[in-house]
Amino acid sequence: MYKYDAYDKTIVAERVAQFRDQTQRYLEGKLTDAEFLPLRLQNGLYVQRFAPMLRVAIPYGMVSATQIRKLAEISRRYDKGYVHFSTRQNVQYNWPKLERVPDILAELATVEMHAIQTSGNCIRNTTTDQFAGVAADELLDPRPYCEIIRQWSTFHPEFAYLPRKFKIAINGAKQDRAAVQVHDIGLHVEQSSHGELGFRVLVGGGLGRTPMIGTEICSFLPEQHLLTYLEAILRVYNRYGRRDNKYKARIKILVKALGAEAFRAKVDAEWQHLKDGPQTLTEAEIKRISQHFSSPDYIDLPAESALLQQHLQQDPNFRHWYQRNVTGHKVPGYAIVTFSLKATAQAPGDATDKQLEAAADLAEQYSFGEIRVSHQQNLVLADVQQDHLYTLWQEALKFGFATPNIGLLTDVICCPGGDFCALANAKSLPIAEAIQRRFDDLDYLHDIGNLDLNISGCMNACGHHHMGHIGILGVDKKGEEFYQVQLGGSAYNDASLGKILGPSFARDVMPDVITSIIDVYLKHRTPEELFIDTYRRIGIQPFKDRVYASNN
CATH class of the missing domain: 3.30.413.10 (Sulfite Reductase Hemoprotein, domain 1)
Structure with missing residues (x-):
């Protein structure tokens, strides 16, 4: 997974210090509620019914065991001992004290996490398939492109105050597991007849008060033009999107009002100023980012595990779990495991500090120390050896992760x-x-x-x-x-x-x-x-x- 470089660390540290000062000035009465509002929102802080809520970014749903342990520690020290995983692959604290939020952000920075742009009228966390990089039906691993968009969009001065919040999703597999058709921008990986990789671009999807399915404005965008084309879309939105009525300010309203052809024409006109410019992606840059998402040290295994087949035949409870919670892997001998956070009487998507620590331990033992967060508010171990599935299931049972209901009615x-x-x-x-x-x-x-x-x-x-x-x-x-x-x-x-x-x-x-x-x-x-x-x-x-x- 991606590791922060010196720029990332500096940016996050400066943001923590900046927000600490802003919070202190607000508590001292030097900033009004109205002045503090945009400052706290772009640091992921909401005012909820009973307490503030802090939303922490989990870029494209990937988190390490070390980071999960830090989330557990923060939940104990600053909250009520649990977290909530959202449909946007982020994590939320529901009970932090306002004056301690800068301390939480400082703690997060020590493990390369932050809450930057998890709220506010800006480009939010780019999401993707929770099985990215390991799915058997994948055309291209979308995670490097999510990271490229993250770096491009974070603190982008032109898009810090958009008409409304803005969400982007990328899907790299044949089956859409990232809901790209209901995002402000949805990108679906395509391969041309010449073997060239690129994206089908959908714009104007979204839910809320006026739900809409996205409209295709580009059937094939070569990968090198990804950022310049996205910038053209955002510029058109920033210029023509409504700011007089927040209920009509999303880009989906603009696309509908203009019509697909007129919107596409405006984007293409804007793109002519940007295409082949400095933000054109080079092969070297794509390779540099992609190296952060190289495959772990898989070992050669048979495609089918005799031990697994034995356990499936002997234990019907394990078999039920395997059928619902285990997904095929692109590497022979491995499997993808989804931990259900949907046990009856457990708030969907919630996990206690003890569960988080258990998930971290199991990830280190069975899945190269990495965890994914799904759009369905569950956790995923993406790289489990088939021979280890039975033992992992027994461990998962102890911590409430093994409800065999993934994709069923109770997986709410x-x-x-x-x-x-x-x-x-x-x-x-x-x-x-x-x-x-x-x-x-x-x-x-x-x-x-x-x-x-x-x-x-x-x-x-x-x-x-x-x-x-x-x-x-x-x-x-x-x-x-x-x-x-x-x-x-x-x-x-x-x-x-x-x-x-x-x-x-x-x-x-x-x-x-x-x-x-x-x-x-x-x-x-x-x-x-x-x-x-x-x-x-x-x-x-x-x-x-x-x-x-x-x-x-």
Whole structure:
């Protein structure tokens, strides 16, 4: 993984000192709330319902065992002994004291971590596939390009105060595991007929109040032009994006207002001033960054492990876990393991300090000391020998990582909701737990099959409810918490936005609502048909008829 150079270390150290001074001046009354707001936001600090929230960057979801241990230590010393992993592959502290935040940032700097540009109207953390570099279906490892974008976008003076926040994602595999179609800029690796590598460029995707699928503005961008083309897009947005209404300030609104052809024309015109200029990527620069992401010291192993096959035959519990939580690896004899952070009654995406330390120990023992954070709010060990899977599973059981539900209904994506966030209309965590308890039967879950359930506490869509096969949105109804249900979303190659089922529901009937939806699916599905396939075939009406007949 990428290691900081002298420039990185200097930048982060100077930012810590700068924010320490800013915080002290604010606490002394020398800065107003309005003056302090943009300063704290670009250092990842929010004011939540009960306490500040600090969001720490995990660039492209990669973190070392040493860094994970530091996150655990900070959670004990400055917070309440746990962290929350977000859908943007970052990590959040929900209870830091404002006056101690500079101390936290200083601690993070000692392990090459920071909170720079994790909030505010700037270019946020660039994300990618949690299996990047090891996926069997990968065309190109996207992580070096994520790092190139990170270095280019950090403190970029032209894009420090954009009309609104800005998110970029890159996918390098055949299957989109980075949700590139719902980002401000989505980059999908392509290979030309001549073997040249480049990117399909999508612009104007996003969720929130006005969800949209991104629009293709370039079918093939050669890799050397990546930064100059991104800069052209950002310049057009910075110039023409609305600043009079924050709800209409995202680039997706601009793309829609101008139309794809007109927006593309403006980008191309701007690009003529930048193309082949100083920010054109050279082979040497791409190679330099790529060297940070070279393969670890894999050993030669048989493609199939006899020991693994033996354990799979002898232990059905291990077999269930293997089927759900283990993914194929591009290197023979290795596997990718996903640690579930979705045990019933555990807040989705949360991990205690003890769990973090255990994950660090297991990463060092089994996976070259590295951990990935997934968009689904789970943790990943990317390089595990097949012979070690059974022992790793036994260890994972001890620390609550081995729930065999990856990709199933109880693998809920969920924002912190009204329990923490001041923007939320309703609580998310109790809904997630109630649904998990209702479907706490692994045989039944496996029979239902792959199904994405996403929950957001408000229209900001931090839980990506628009992209869930089943999406749940918390709404305020005359001062009471209610929940709107959507069906048919997808974050993959076949990306789609969910459609609203109908009027919202009270909290106590939500497990019954989900049960009714599942019953309709099970009644109408054909053999081997997944929920999303059945929904697309039969439409929303059968679900609507059943749900409102049963729960009104």
